[in-house]
Amino acid sequence: MQSVAIVIPARYSSSRFPGKPLADILGKPMIQHVYEKAASIKNATVVVATDDDRILSVVHSFGGKGMMTRPDHASGTDRLVEVMNEIDADLYINLQGDEPLVRVEDLELLIQAMTADRSIEVGTLYHAINERQAQDPNTVKVVTSHSGRACYFSRSPIPFIRNNEIQTNYKQHVGVYAYRKSVLERYTQLPESNVESAEQLEQLRLLDSDIDIYAFEVMKTGPGVDTPEDLQKVIAILQGKQSESEKSLLSNTELVITDIDGVLTDGGIYYDEHGECIKRFHVRDGLGIKLLQQAGIQVAVLSGKDSKPLRKRISDLGIDIFMLGIKDKEVACKEIIQRAGTTKVNTVYIGDDTIDLPAFISCGVAVAVADAPEYVKAKCDLVLETKGGFGALREIADKILIEQGNFKLLDDPSTFLKVHAAVTQ
Known part of the structure; x- marks a missing residue:
């Protein structure tokens, strides 16, 4: 049995939605919705990693475990590395704090896949999307090999369709990651790559350093919350106005x-x-x-x-x-x-x-x-x-x-x- 830590990075500052983790969703702050989903997974340690006292106070108020981390982390993975130094585990799951509709079964699938094949160092998720959705640069796409290894991630629609008569399947990357401890131990030493800087996608640093990422397919996921409009969409789903x-x-x-x-x-x-x-x-x-x-x-x-x-x-x-x-x-x-x-x-x-x-x-x-x-x-x-x-x-x-x-x-x-x-x- 491998020990699992689910880390939920949560920043207060956001250019599009300040204070997002504390936004109210049917009487609970958004971070509590995410935490409770993660806490339902058996034998997993769950911790919110934040840089703000207000978020930490709210997490403690609903009985959750929180940890203050440095405010200058460039990414959620960097914040995860700091948590790793305090919480020991074999697998670390990076779960974003703005995903209140995350499915527990998707997290369990990722954990089971990593447990079944210990040669996989990093795992993540994806689901199918249509061509129109693939055109959106805010939707990160992934191309995978027959074995499920991620070949590339991009904000551009990939693969490029040169022959319009050929049909292809676009895959949207779901930003949940599972890392072996050994990968996180050397992550901060990996050089930032040119494609990572160009695409502003931190996972490309791993690919450029010859660390394979395997992607597992799930059903289409619920929307995350990047803007106040997204929040209303999530509330409508949870209220049953949209199944x-x-x-x-x-x-x-x-x-x-x-x-x-x-x-x-x-x-x-x-x-x-x-x-x-x-x-x-x-x-x-x-x-x-x-x-x-x-x-x-x-x-x-x-x-x-x-x-x-x-x-x-x-x-x-x-x-x-x-x-x-x-x-x-x-x-x-x-x-x-x-x-x-x-x-x-x-x-x-x-x-x-x-x-x-x-x-x-x-x-x-x-x-x-x-x-x-x-x-x-x-x-x-x-x-x-x-x-x-x-x-x-x-x-x-x-x-x-x-x-x-x-x-x-x-x-x-x-x-x-x-x-x-x-x-x-």
């Missing part, structure tokens, strides 16, 4: 395809004196579409019917991709996805009845409105609380925007007014 399954389902959304009858309308059919079919739409759905578009998410519609009222509504909503009079929705969705320049896994389809089942096959996430038949709901990844024609699309739009951190579109009055000005009800 973990929704989070993982909707975080990659780039395209929403919706049926019309029974989703954007209530399914009722009205005829005027000229025999023209009239349909009832909901203004909230129209605003939801505009909000998605403002966030860079494309919206497309398809229907088994075609009529002047449908075309007029589509025009009013500013939707460029649509297919009407469609008999095969599976094929239609594939064509829409291609026209939108995205992929199946990044596409959400909203339907309400049996006719939509083929469309579910073509899209990564299947969503049903609240009044869909039970056997249709059973085929879906997510069931809404709102009936078709009463704001169902707005419900899924809000879920997507919350997951992707676009809070200003929802709760900032000035931003909302700019969007609303362009809306045709």
Whole structure:
């Protein structure tokens, strides 16, 4: 049995979010959420390593173990080395204090992997992301070998796709590390490398010094907290306003395809004196579409019917991709996805009845409105609380925007007014 110490570095100073470790999350400081997750791991010593008396006092107040460390450490790993001199262990886990949604099972997986193969000196985690997320320089990517050894970490999207016909899998690095004591003992003596300075990624110092890092795959993790906006996102998840399954389902959304009858309308059919079919739409759905578009998410519609009222509504909503009079929705969705320049896994389809089942096959996430038949709901990844024609699309739009951190579109009055000005009800 190897002894394990979980060290949680926590600084008070932060350019984007001062006092972040003490931010309140449902009545507890964020550092307590992280500490309690780590403390649930059997036979592990947990300590918060901080440079601020306020953080240390809070840790002691909830019964946690804390340690004051020097304020001039350049990185969390340097702080970990100082803790190592006071706390003896075989394995040291570096767990960031701004990860209140960290999963205990992910930490246990990392510990088990390091215990099973003692030749691994440094271990870490990653999960899959889409191409759009890979473009974000704040998202650190990793490329691994067949054995799981990390070849390189970068803020750039790696690997570079030279041939657009080739599909690749991007991997987001999760900043949790497990170190052998022997690595930490020589870490401060390792020279800082050029790539470490260029990328501002401390793990590159290890690779440049020929110390292998092995990365283990986990399911997509919850968001960390870098900004006050991130904090609100975490609170929404913990309050149950957004489930973990929704989070993982909707975080990659780039395209929403919706049926019309029974989703954007209530399914009722009205005829005027000229025999023209009239349909009832909901203004909230129209605003939801505009909000998605403002966030860079494309919206497309398809229907088994075609009529002047449908075309007029589509025009009013500013939707460029649509297919009407469609008999095969599976094929239609594939064509829409291609026209939108995205992929199946990044596409959400909203339907309400049996006719939509083929469309579910073509899209990564299947969503049903609240009044869909039970056997249709059973085929879906997510069931809404709102009936078709009463704001169902707005419900899924809000879920997507919350997951992707676009809070200003929802709760900032000035931003909302700019969007609303362009809306045709």
